[in-house]
Amino acid sequence: MNYKKLIVLGLLFVFTLSVNATEYHISKKGDDFNNGSKEMPFKTISKAAKIAQPGDVIIVHKGTYRERIDPFYGGMNDQNRITYQAAENEEVWIKGSEEINTWKKYKGSVWKVVLDNSFFGDFNPYQEILYGDWLTKTYGRDHHLGEVYVNGKSLYEIDSLSKVLLENPLERAIDTEGSKYKWFCESNNKTTTIYANFNGKNPNKELVEINVRPTVFWPKKTGINYITVSGFKMAHAATQWAPPTAEQEGLIGPNWSKGWIIENNMISDSKCSGVVIGKERGSGQNLWKRDKKKHGTQREREVVFRALQLGWSKETIGSHIIRNNTIKDCEQGGIIGHLGGVFSEISNNHIYNINVKKQFDGWEIGGIKLHAAIDVLIKNNFIHDNHRGIWLDWQAQGARVTGNLLYNNYDQDLFVEVNHGPMIIDNNILLSERGILNASQGTAFVNNLIAGNVHMRTAMNRFTHYHFPHSTEVLGMMTVILGDDRYYNNIFASNIDSLEKSQYYGLNAYNDFPSATYKWKSPGGLNNYNNQKFPVFIDANLYLNKALPSNIETNFIENRTLNPDISLTKEEDGYYLNITIDESFGKVKTQLVNTALLGAAFQSETPFENPDGSPITIDKDYFGKVRTSGIPFIGPFENLKIGLNKIKVWSN
Secondary structure (H helix, E strand, O other), rough: HHHHHHHHHHHHHHHHHHHHHOOEEEEEOOOOOOOOOOOOOEOOOOHHHHOOOOOOOOEEOOOEEEEOOOOOOOOOOOOOOOEEEEEEOOEEEEOEEEEEOOOOEEEEEEEEEEEEHHHHHHOOOOOEEEEOOEEOOOOOOOEEOOOOOOOOOOOOOOOOOHHOOOOOHHHHOOOOOOOOOOOEEOOOEEEEEEEEEOOOOOOOOOOEEEOOOOOOOOOOOOOOOOOEEEEOOOEEEOOOOOOOOOOOOEEEEEOEHHHHHHHEEEEEEOOOOEEOOOOOOOOOOOOHHHOOOOOHHHHHHHHHHHHHOOOOOOOOOEEOOOHHHHEEEOOEEEEEEEEEOOEEEEEOOOOEEOOOOOOEEEEEOOEEEEEEOOOOOOEEEEEEEEOOOOOOOOOOOOEEEOOOOOOOOOOEEEEEEEEOEEEEEEEEOOOOOOOEEEEEEEEEEEEOOOOOOOOOEEEEEEEEEOOOOOOOHHHHHHHOOOEEEEEEEEEEEOOOOOOOOOOOOOOHOOOOOOOOOOOOEEEEOOOHOOOOOOOOOOEOOEEEEOOOOOOOOOOEEEEEOOOOOOEEEEOOEEEEEEEEEEHHHHHOOOOOOHHHHOOOOOOOOOOOOOOOEOOOOOOOOOOEEOOOOOOOOOOOOOOOOOEEEEEEEEEO
């Protein structure tokens, strides 16, 4: 059979699949014994999930569906997916909770409900305890995976009935608004009792819901590929803590699969994580905490090699698209993952209110927290009011973070930790007080507006993997000694007094690093090597307010007379950036940044380039507008005028 005949047969096969594709409809008025047509719809999404085949489309009509979606089958490729979508212009909720309206008055504002354990089936989140590696603080008590919600707002779990009953004015004065609403549970082998303080509300007249399912949209089997989930509102998952050294489970996610598209959804109120594109159980399951032998860092190294043995590669895992979603009110992360998110795109998402209740803490908390973000594109997201904005930890080789807006995040807008590069951070607006925490090497920062501080942190003896270009295959491992960074065409505008000696206002953290003219030469023994610092390439940056240049930079502008009054304001149609500029902005002698200028990251010996291996030119601004001049305007915007600029940077 010749090559042309193979192509024709392949096209005929794809056409046959398309012709035979079925459209299933789901309605609250339907019946699972129907045939699933528009005229005779199913009642549950789960019914369609058991039978849908590649090319099929599942259309869900308005209403609230309280079920866990466990797709039995996936698509064949990007052209023959299985699509789950909300009907056009219809509001569809999928919830991991059940409504409870059988509360009995207990005492004062406290009510209670007693539930037979059979109500929960084989998973009772009020008997399951938050647990896992890298969970650092639970404040001396257990936390259950369950939650209680009144009118869509989660209550605070308390560790004793007496504290639920406590209602003194002093406590309320120093407590957060939400913690006036508290709950406590106790369970035995027959029943589960929940006590809740509804602050004067009658729970049987309000919408009160409790978590009962561990996830909302999550296949139990791995390898369920090429699924699209679009247009839903999803909430209330009793998810477990998701560290990089254990099975990672979210309210929604592909569970170690390839080619999912998660788009145009509202995802909220996961106990831990909203969207998870992380690892499976076989490569490690909380061995650090369970056996208490090796350190968690060593266990994490082992996870990577085990995953490779299990088939972790571009051909089998990752390449997901997560776009245009609103993700909020989750206590660990908006988007979380280790290994499973390689070669993915995360774009145009609105992520906020992550870890605002602060009932527990750990090393895996952020709006976006990814390990091994190989060739991942994080683009045009709005990330605010979280514990941390974006955290790329280990192996973010080939990652690009571009055109994002970050604001009012508590710890940092951006944390890059123990990566070897290359990684590109360009055209972002970073407005939080703590702008960047850099504990990596081989990162290029280009045309960003950074209104907060820049904090450097050493990472000695943190041996982490680096890879063959655009591949999961490990090329080597090395510790991170800092440097090998590039800073071109950025605006630094910190106006904040730092309380930390190790935190800086601009790039003066690099004062004792070698400059671009330094010729690197191996210093010999490993101890000598660890005491070195890689050269840093710094050119054409603008320093305002208290931001300071590095003493190795020669081409820069320092403006101490202008306060740019940078602020972000919310209006009816979106968010606006306010910034005042003067002539100094146009005096910075910038240049277009490209592969030829950036070169290659030292450790991985991989050029700063596109994921397909072609050269990259950073010739677009925050809005994607092409910079036509070879001398781009400083910062993320190509067109600014002298005086006050009011720029719409996010549309509602």
